[in-house]
Amino acid sequence: MSTFADHTRSIRRAAVSLFLAAAAYESIARSGVFPPSLLPSLVAVAGALVDGVLDGSLPAHALATLYRVLMGVGLAIAFGLPLGILMGRFRPVESFFLPLASALMPIPSLAWVPVFILWLGLGNATAIGIVLYAALFPLLLNAWSGVRAVDPLWLRAGSAMGADERALFWKVILPGAFPFVIAGLRQAFLRAWIAVVGAEMLAASDWGLGWIIFDAKEFLRADVMLASLAVIGMIGFAFERLIFGSLERVTVLRWGMVRTAKR
Amino acid sequence: MPHIEVHDVSLIYDTPAGRVVGVEHSSFDIEQSEFVCLVGPSGCGKSTLLNIIAGFLVPTAGEIRIGGKAITGHGMDRGIVFQDFAQLFPWRTARGNVAFGLEMKGVPAPERERIALEHLRLVKLEKFANAYPHHLSGGMQQRVAIARALAYNPSVLLMDEPFAALDALTRDDMQKLLADVWRETRKTVVYVTHNVAEAVYLADRVLVMTPHPGTVRCQVPIRLERPRDPLSAEFIEHQKELLRHLGGQAAAS
Numbered sequence: 001m002s003t004f005a006d007h008t009r010s011i012r013r014a015a016v017s018l019f020l021a022a023a024a025y026e027s028i029a030r031s032g033v034f035p036p037s038l039l040p041s042l043v044a045v046a047g048a049l050v051d052g053v054l055d056g057s058l059p060a061h062a063l064a065t066l067y068r069v070l071m072g073v074g075l076a077i078a079f080g081l082p083l084g085i086l087m088g089r090f091r092p093v094e095s096f097f098l099p100l101a102s103a104l105m106p107i108p109s110l111a112w113v114p115v116f117i118l119w120l121g122l123g124n125a126t127a128i129g130i131v132l133y134a135a136l137f138p139l140l141l142n143a144w145s146g147v148r149a150v151d152p153l154w155l156r157a158g159s160a161m162g163a164d165e166r167a168l169f170w171k172v173i174l175p176g177a178f179p180f181v182i183a184g185l186r187q188a189f190l191r192a193w194i195a196v197v198g199a200e201m202l203a204a205s206d207w208g209l210g211w212i213i214f215d216a217k218e219f220l221r222a223d224v225m226l227a228s229l230a231v232i233g234m235i236g237f238a239f240e241r242l243i244f245g246s247l248e249r250v251t252v253l254r255w256g257m258v259r260t261a262k263r
Numbered sequence: 264m265p266h267i268e269v270h271d272v273s274l275i276y277d278t279p280a281g282r283v284v285g286v287e288h289s290s291f292d293i294e295q296s297e298f299v300c301l302v303g304p305s306g307c308g309k310s311t312l313l314n315i316i317a318g319f320l321v322p323t324a325g326e327i328r329i330g331g332k333a334i335t336g337h338g339m340d341r342g343i344v345f346q347d348f349a350q351l352f353p354w355r356t357a358r359g360n361v362a363f364g365l366e367m368k369g370v371p372a373p374e375r376e377r378i379a380l381e382h383l384r385l386v387k388l389e390k391f392a393n394a395y396p397h398h399l400s401g402g403m404q405q406r407v408a409i410a411r412a413l414a415y416n417p418s419v420l421l422m423d424e425p426f427a428a429l430d431a432l433t434r435d436d437m438q439k440l441l442a443d444v445w446r447e448t449r450k451t452v453v454y455v456t457h458n459v460a461e462a463v464y465l466a467d468r469v470l471v472m473t474p475h476p477g478t479v480r481c482q483v484p485i486r487l488e489r490p491r492d493p494l495s496a497e498f499i500e501h502q503k504e505l506l507r508h509l510g511g512q513a514a515a516s
Binding site: 151153154156157158159160161162163164167171172175176178251254255256257 | 350
């Protein structure tokens with residue numbers, strides 16, 4: 001079976017799923033059960049979306065939010081991945097950091113927002129800090145689990161062939177833990193969006209998708225709210241397709257370390 | 264001077280249930296380019312002994328010398344093939360796996376490629392150089408593992424039941440291939456197996472091990488012409504002899 005045929009089929013399935021969800025929403029919106037100002041039709045939402053894009057405000061908000069997400073997730077990768085790997089590899093690092101991670105992890109990132117505002121003020125620093133907090137633990141825990149799931153046989157084979165600790169790290173442990181690392185990246189990204197939108201609502205920074213959703217409430221603009229939510233959804237969709245999906249295809253799928261779902 | 268000297272090696276495990284003797288007072292020598300099989304029932308300590316020679320386990324007593332030098336841990340003078348197909352790195356192609364040891368040695372890339380391909384040719388897999396392990400059959404994966412263990416040119420090849428998980432037909436082919444590879448490379452081989460016919464087919468000398476405690480009970484030289492015919496009377500006679508040694512110990516225990 002050609003991968004091209006597979007690809008078009010998967011796009012078709014994705015389109016059908018989105019279309020069905022839109023149709024279900026539209027039929028409820030147009031049934032007249034709820035007032036259109038509260039449950040606007042997709043046409044109205046699309047109108048708000050187009051207006052926002054044309055006047056440049058929506059892309060600017062989206063970029064502001066995306067910047068916070070990428071900065072926060074980037075920092076979380078920079079700290080969480082190495083630390084998680086070290087925790088999985090060295091017992092003293094694990095026993096030092098694991099209790100700390102276990103205690104901090106269950107605290108919702110949004111509960112930190114007021115604290116971060118006190119420390120960092122309103123604006124990007126707080127939002128990025130909150131995203132970092134939210135994205136850190138999925139990366140840390142997945143990297144930690146991934147290292148512990150590395151087949152000991154690979155380590156034996158690697159060291160038998162002369163790999164020192166450094167070579168083992170880069171050439172055996174990191175690729176060996178990659179299925180978990182990708183899972184961690186996905187979860188981190190997801191948590192980052194939850195955190196950034198919440199942080200923007202609470203830290204009221206005048207910019208960002210979370211902020212316009214919160215702001216639109218003052219003007220009873222459900223269409224603007226839904227248009228902003230749609231933008232978040234589209235960015236998430238694009239990231240899954242372009243980044244996580246591709247990353248998975250050229251690594252763990254290609255290596256046979258994870259498998260595709262059945263046709 | 265023998266290539267490998269195993270001198271009075273013992274390994275005692277401390278387990279929660281008490282001291283368990285894995286290997287006791289084992290001594291033997293292996294000559295340069297000799298093919299030696301360690302044969303015994305499961306639990307006789309043959310894999311433990313191999314892992315001590317490999318340097319993965321440290322004996323509680325005794326010493327092992329390779330080329331006159333006492334070993335301390337694993338080293339690139341030894342190549343190792345395990346039983347489990349999963350020993351290959353799934354994220355590297357067949358060629359990438361074979362090149363790993365050369366990479367660790369700091370061999371430049373073009374040279375690495377050349378040597379890796381040469382060794383894939385040795386195990387008749389040059390056509391699959393760019394295949395990932397999950398696209399190869401079990402037998403092919405074990406052949407890549409043999410090529411990988413030889414590529415960085417160790418003087419000793421250690422093999423821990425490498426064909427035990429293969430079907431009988433593939434195993435026969437693999438034994439022939441290994442006999443050819445050994446004839447060409449003239450490595451010193453220590454090969455662990457519980458399969459008596461395999462030992463008679465491959466070995467210059469068979470060390471019979473007995474459990475409780477694990478020790479080398481006797482040595483049987485196999486002086487048959489190669490390639491060996493598993494259906495010949497002498498071949499079967501050697502098998503019977505080995506089985507007698509193994510059976511005697513089963514009756515005694």
